[in-house]
Amino acid sequence: MNTINRVAVIGLGYIGLPTAAILATNGVEVIGVDVNQRTVDAVNAGQVPFVEPDLGVHVAGAVSQGNLSASTLTPQAEAYIVAVPTPFREDRSADLSYIESAARGIAPQLQGGELLILESTSPPGATEHMANYILNLRPDLSLDGADSKPAILVAHCPERVLPGRVMIELVTNDRIVGGMTAEAAETAKHLYAVFCQGEILTTDAVTAEMAKLVENSYRDVNIAFANELSVISDKLGIDVWELIRLANHHPRVNILQPGPGVGGHCIAVDPWFIVAAAPEESRLIRTAREVNDAKPEWVFQQVVASLESLPATAEVSVLGLAFKANIDDLRESPAIEIAAHLAEALSDRRINVAEPHVEELPKQLAGRNNVELVSIEESVKRSDVVVVLVDHDDVKAISPELLAGKIVIDTRGALTREPTPAAAAV
Numbered sequence: 360m361n362t363i364n365r366v367a368v369i370g371l372g373y374i375g376l377p378t379a380a381i382l383a384t385n386g387v388e389v390i391g392v393d394v395n396q397r398t399v400d401a402v403n404a405g406q407v408p409f410v411e412p413d414l415g416v417h418v419a420g421a422v423s424q425g426n427l428s429a430s431t432l433t434p435q436a437e438a439y440i441v442a443v444p445t446p447f448r449e450d451r452s453a454d455l456s457y458i459e460s461a462a463r464g465i466a467p468q469l470q471g472g473e474l475l476i477l478e479s480t481s482p483p484g485a486t487e488h489m490a491n492y493i494l495n496l497r498p499d500l501s502l503d504g505a506d507s508k509p510a511i512l513v514a515h516c517p518e519r520v521l522p523g524r525v526m527i528e529l530v531t532n533d534r535i536v537g538g539m540t541a542e543a544a545e546t547a548k549h550l551y552a553v554f555c556q557g558e559i560l561t562t563d564a565v566t567a568e569m570a571k572l573v574e575n576s577y578r579d580v581n582i583a584f585a586n587e588l589s590v591i592s593d594k595l596g597i598d599v600w601e602l603i604r605l606a607n608h609h610p611r612v613n614i615l616q617p618g619p620g621v622g623g624h625c626i627a628v629d630p631w632f633i634v635a636a637a638p639e640e641s642r643l644i645r646t647a648r649e650v651n652d653a654k655p656e657w658v659f660q661q662v663v664a665s666l667e668s669l670p671a672t673a674e675v676s677v678l679g680l681a682f683k684a685n686i687d688d689l690r691e692s693p694a695i696e697i698a699a700h701l702a703e704a705l706s707d708r709r710i711n712v713a714e715p716h717v718e719e720l721p722k723q724l725a726g727r728n729n730v731e732l733v734s735i736e737e738s739v740k741r742s743d744v745v746v747v748l749v750d751h752d753d754v755k756a757i758s759p760e761l762l763a764g765k766i767v768i769d770t771r772g773a774l775t776r777e778p779t780p781a782a783a784a785v
Contacts, residue, residue, distance in 0.1 A: 360549050363474065364388055367436035369461040371398050371429060373624070373688060374478060374518045375442030376407065377414055377525045381554045383421035390436065391429040392464070402429035410687040410716055413526040433464035438474040438550055441465075441489070442518070444624070445479045451631040453482045458489050466496040471509020474546050476516050480571055480625055482632035486515040486564040490539055502539055512543035515564045516551065517571030522623070522686045533557040537567025575629040576644050581615050582626070583647035586654050589617035593661075600772040619748050619770040620654040620693025622682025627651070627691040655693045658746070658770055659700045665744050665766045666705070673708065675701060676742035676765075678735060679749020680714040680721065687716035694748035699723040701746075702730045713738035715753050736761065747773050 364387060368379040371393040383389040393399055401408045405419035421427035433439075443457035458479060465475065475493070477486045490513040494500060501508035515537045520528040534555050538544025544561040551559055562570075585603070592599035603614045621627045630648050634641045666673060682692040689695055702710050706729055712720065713735040724730050735753055739745055744766045747754060750773035757774060769775055 360546065363437045363546075363550050365390075365436045366438045366440060366550070367392055367434055367465075368440045368442060369433065369464065370441065370443040370457075370479075371395075371402060372442065372444070373409065373411065373522065373525070374520070375440070376402065376418070377411065377520075377529055378440060378442060378478065378518075379427060380414060380417035380421055381526070381529050383424075383427035384417050385554045386426065387553060389421070389427050390434050391427065392431065392433050393429065394431060396431060399429040399431055402427070411525050412523060417526060433461075433468055435468045435470075436473070438476065439465050440476045440478055442478040445481050445485070445628075447628055447631050450635075452635045453485065453632055455481075455485060455488060458485065459492055462489050462492045463496065466493050469493070469497060469500060469511060471500060471511065474512045474514070474543065474550065476514050476547050476550075478516055478518050480517055480575075480629055480632075481515070481568050482572070483565050483568050483636050485568060486513060486537070486539065489513070512538070512540065512546050513564070514538040514543045514547040515567045516547055517567060519571070519574070522683060522688050530554055530556050534559045535562065535567045535570050536560065537562045537564040537570075539564050569633075571625075572629045572633050575626045576633055576647075579621060579626050579630050579651060580643060580647040582618075582621055583650040585615045585617040586620075587650050588614070590654075590657060600775060616772065617770070618654070618693070619658045619697055621651040622690065622692040622694070623688065624690045627682075655696045655700070658693075658697050658748075658768070659704070661768050662697075662701060662744060662746055663704070665768060666708075669743055669766075671707065673743040674741050675705065675708060675710050676738040676745040677701065677710060677712045678738065678745065678747045678754050679751055680712065681716060681749050681751075684750045685716070685752055689717070689721055695721055695723050697746070697748060698730075702727045705729070709741070711738040711741045714749075715751060739765070744768065747771055749773075 366382055366387055367390045368375050369392045371391045379389045379391045391402055398408050405422040407415045407418050441461045443461050446454050448454050477489055501510050504510040519532050534551050536544050536547045536559055548559045548561055589599045592602055606612050606614055630644050634645050677698045680694045681688055710730045712732050720732050739761050747769040750771035755773045
């Protein structure tokens with residue numbers, strides 16, 4: 360099997376750029392492609408346009424060595440890795456337009472023999488859709504060499520990394536590689552073996568697509584159980600953090616921690632792809648999504664109720680906007696949904712937002728006269744009600760003295776919860 364020396368990574372976001380950087384660090388020539396000129400300029404300057412531990416070192420090193428560059432144009436390459444967004448539409452079906460756009464850029468560059476990998480989290484059949492889309496643009500090519508047409512090798516390899524640990528887990532986690540042909544799977548496995556120390560498991564493309572969706576749906580169902588427990592516990596006057604801590608002392612129980620909802624580009628989205636593919640059969644997965652989607656409204660009502668006994672001048676502190684702790688990723692964040700709802704419904708009250716990992720308010724909050732982005736300490740000092748939405752380390756470090764006399768709604772247990780013996784953080 361020939362070694363792949365030149366790879367184009369389409370999409371330089373939270374997955375594409377780390378993948379490009381780790382390949383380049385391991386000696387592969389990598390050209391990153393992105394539609395955002397600012398992202399391209401940042402990468403070419405050896406900089407990272409978002410927060411991810413250790414990524415900056417890899418990018419700066421790879422650029423200085425000449426192994427990594429970026430462009431808005433898709434180049435010729437021996438392999439293409441597509442890592443573009445796959446958001447869902449209002450009807451919860453997948454929007455494959457970004458994949459199609461990437462395919463349009465790739466198609467003119469193909470000569471036959473290239474490896475095309477879809478890394479974007481996708482519904483079952485998306486890899487085949489990408490392949491067919493390219494073949495419609497390039498009818499002189501094929502997937503299997505039929506009719507003497509040069510073949511392209513198409514595979515799916517879903518990312519399985521945790522924001523905040525991407526550069527570690529890219530190397531250490533097992534990978535699933537699903538090929539549209541056996542040769543495609545083996546060729547993709549050979550490429551990932553350049554940097555992946557975990558086991559690389561091969562299968563067909565649609566099974567690989569479904570595996571990623573199943574992994575995140577499993578997490579979503581378990582988070583929904585914790586979130587539902589928090590609502591029940593509140594009604595019954597029980598401390599849910601104490602309840603979970605005690606229950607997790609059972610050797611076969613490992614309840615996760617509740618929160619204000621579920622965010623991010625995977626867990627909040629992927630289960631809907633399964634529901635769309637099999638709507639009658641995915642009853643538990645659908646219900647879990649509905650439970651987690653309903654949690655932000657429940658938190659909002661808790662805040663509104665806490666203000667009933669306070670004067671009209673009482674201000675609200677919102678701590679955290681990211682979808683998880685210690686990162687700047689705001690995608691699908693329930694914290695933003697809650698903050699925006701509060702800002703709109705409480706237009707006569709000041710909402711003091713603190714998010715230490717961003718420098719400006721997201722569009723959902725920007726321009727609102729009653730919302731200001733301030734430091735954590737300033738947010739708490741100004742406010743009568745403190746709403747903890749993200750358990751950033753900076754939030755957990757708030758002193759009890761600063762919170763004295765304030766109403767605290769801690770959706771993450773960041774200020775009150777003791778560590779549980781086994782449960783992983785959501």
